[in-house]
Amino acid sequence: xxxxxxxxxxxxxxxxxxxxxxxxxxxxxxxxxxxxxxxxxxxxxxxxxxxxxxxxxxxxxxxxxxxxxxxxxxxxxxxxxxxxxxxxxxxxxxxxxxxxxxxxx
Amino acid sequence: xxxxxxxxxxxxxxxxxxxxxxxxxxxxxxxxxxxxxxxxxxxxxxxxxxxxxxxxxxxxxxxxxxxxxxxxxxxxxxxxxxxxxxxxxxxxxxxxxxxxxxxxxxxxxxxxxxxxxxxxxxxxxxxxxxxxxxxxxxxxxxxxxxxxxxxxxxxxxxxxxxxxxxxxxxxxxxxxxxxxxxxxxxxxxxxxxxxxxxxxxxxxxxxxxxxxxxxxxxxxxxxxxxxxxxxxxxxxxxxxxxxxxxxxxxxxxxxxxxxxxxxxxxxxxxxxxxxxxxxxxxxxxxxxxxxxxxxxxxxxxxxxxxxxxxxxxxxxxxxxxxxxxxxxxxxxxxxxxxxxxxxxxxxxxxxxxxxxxxxxxx
Numbered sequence: 001x002x003x004x005x006x007x008x009x010x011x012x013x014x015x016x017x018x019x020x021x022x023x024x025x026x027x028x029x030x031x032x033x034x035x036x037x038x039x040x041x042x043x044x045x046x047x048x049x050x051x052x053x054x055x056x057x058x059x060x061x062x063x064x065x066x067x068x069x070x071x072x073x074x075x076x077x078x079x080x081x082x083x084x085x086x087x088x089x090x091x092x093x094x095x096x097x098x099x100x101x102x103x104x105x
Numbered sequence: 106x107x108x109x110x111x112x113x114x115x116x117x118x119x120x121x122x123x124x125x126x127x128x129x130x131x132x133x134x135x136x137x138x139x140x141x142x143x144x145x146x147x148x149x150x151x152x153x154x155x156x157x158x159x160x161x162x163x164x165x166x167x168x169x170x171x172x173x174x175x176x177x178x179x180x181x182x183x184x185x186x187x188x189x190x191x192x193x194x195x196x197x198x199x200x201x202x203x204x205x206x207x208x209x210x211x212x213x214x215x216x217x218x219x220x221x222x223x224x225x226x227x228x229x230x231x232x233x234x235x236x237x238x239x240x241x242x243x244x245x246x247x248x249x250x251x252x253x254x255x256x257x258x259x260x261x262x263x264x265x266x267x268x269x270x271x272x273x274x275x276x277x278x279x280x281x282x283x284x285x286x287x288x289x290x291x292x293x294x295x296x297x298x299x300x301x302x303x304x305x306x307x308x309x310x311x312x313x314x315x316x317x318x319x320x321x322x323x324x325x326x327x328x329x330x331x332x333x334x335x336x337x338x339x340x341x342x343x344x345x346x347x348x349x350x351x352x353x354x355x356x357x358x359x360x361x362x363x364x365x366x367x368x369x370x371x372x373x374x375x376x377x378x379x380x381x382x383x384x385x386x387x388x389x390x391x392x393x394x395x396x397x398x399x400x401x402x403x404x405x406x407x408x409x410x411x412x413x414x415x416x417x418x419x420x421x422x423x424x425x426x427x428x429x430x431x432x433x434x435x436x437x438x439x440x441x442x443x444x445x446x447x448x449x450x451x452x453x454x455x456x457x458x459x460x461x462x463x464x465x466x467x
Contacts, residue, residue, distance in 0.1 A: 010121045041124070064113075064114065065117045066114065066115070077466050078467055081464055088375075100466045
């Protein structure tokens with residue numbers, strides 16, 4: 001699957017980036033193509049491109065706070081979670097996603 | 106219902122916008138105070154650079170309630186929430202309702218703006234006026250008057266009550282309070298529980314109560330220092346407690362801890378959650394209790410060891426920090442099991458069971 005997403009935590013200096021790493025690493029192990037944009041206190045980094053969003057099958061938003069630019073994902077399938085799930089249980093998260101998606105097919 | 110309102114997310118959004126402002130303002134005040142500055146009373150007379158710094162910091166602190174309120178309203182209602190949110194925060198400042206008032210005002214005005222956005226129907230020609238005039242005006246009038254005449258008083262009472270409760274606390278009571286605050290602040294290494302304790306301490310700072318802020322700073326440093334102490338103990342006594350990889354993590358976590366960044370401990374905690382979290386929480390609780398009991402106060406909300414000189418009792422703070430960290434360190438050393446070196450302790454191998462049933466793909 002092509003997956004794009006956003007991560008953002010409260011302090012915006014640590015969990016944001018750990019969540020991003022976890023989502024990408026675990027996703028790659030499971031054979032997904034994952035791109036995550038971070039919205040830390042420094043601002044938006046690794047901004048998702050229009051093409052990437054268009055090509056994506058799923059959007060993961062791992063955030064404890066309000067994220068900006070959600071309107072870009074209109075019409076996409078979106079899953080929203082707090083960062084701690086991405087950090088502590090990325091494998092379970094992907095399993096859950098696969099189950100949900102195959103159930104809705 | 107409550108879950109749908111996402112109260113926590115809005116509050117956390119506000120904290121994330123507020124943090125850089127508090128840190129900058131607090132440090133300005135501390136640097137200014139240390140160099141002999143005072144708040145400028147009259148700008149028409151000449152003043153010194155330190156006084157300019159202190160004054161800027163105090164001005165910045167005054168922005169806190171408006172920023173909290175605006176950020177909450179923005180999180181709830183998007184852009185139209187910002188202007189009325191700022192106004193509600195100013196009301197909170199003016200009537201002495203402080204950050205509690207700012208939070209409440211932000212929530213009420215945010216939900217009110219959201220309601221107007223979704224339910225107020227205007228003729229086509231007036232649609233352009235909605236975001237520019239109608240929403241800001243109606244929400245400011247309605248919630249503003251509500252704040253001035255109805256909600257303001259109880260919040261002022263609550264703020265005053267809390268302030269006098271904290272200033273009148275004695276001995277053991279102070280220790281208990283400091284211990285709870287410290288334990289909370291260390292519990293999840295900079296996560297949401299820590300942020301709740303943080304917000305509480307930052308809010309009290311605005312009311313001129315400095316002690317909880319010192320507890321917060323202490324509790325952020327106990328986990329990295331405590332883990333480091335347990336590692337040194339293990340080295341000194343030739344016992345193995347950490348894998349090579351964990352040792353490398355500790356070497357990174359310690360300097361981060363000096364700067365008051367607790368997050369360096371996360372990789373070490375993640376592989377041994379129960380032991381590390383329990384030891385860190387207990388150590389921070391002991392240190393926090395002592396710091397509170399010894400009346401250590403910090404006018405600066407962040408900055409780690411670098412701002413210790415700006416505290417009211419730098420030596421007592423260091424002592425409390427040391428005792429707390431030692432509690433964590435000794436506990437970890439005694440409790441932790443000998444690790445198996447060849448095993449890959451990368452985080453992905455062990456996952457906590459999580460309840461993901463509430464999560465839906467939309």
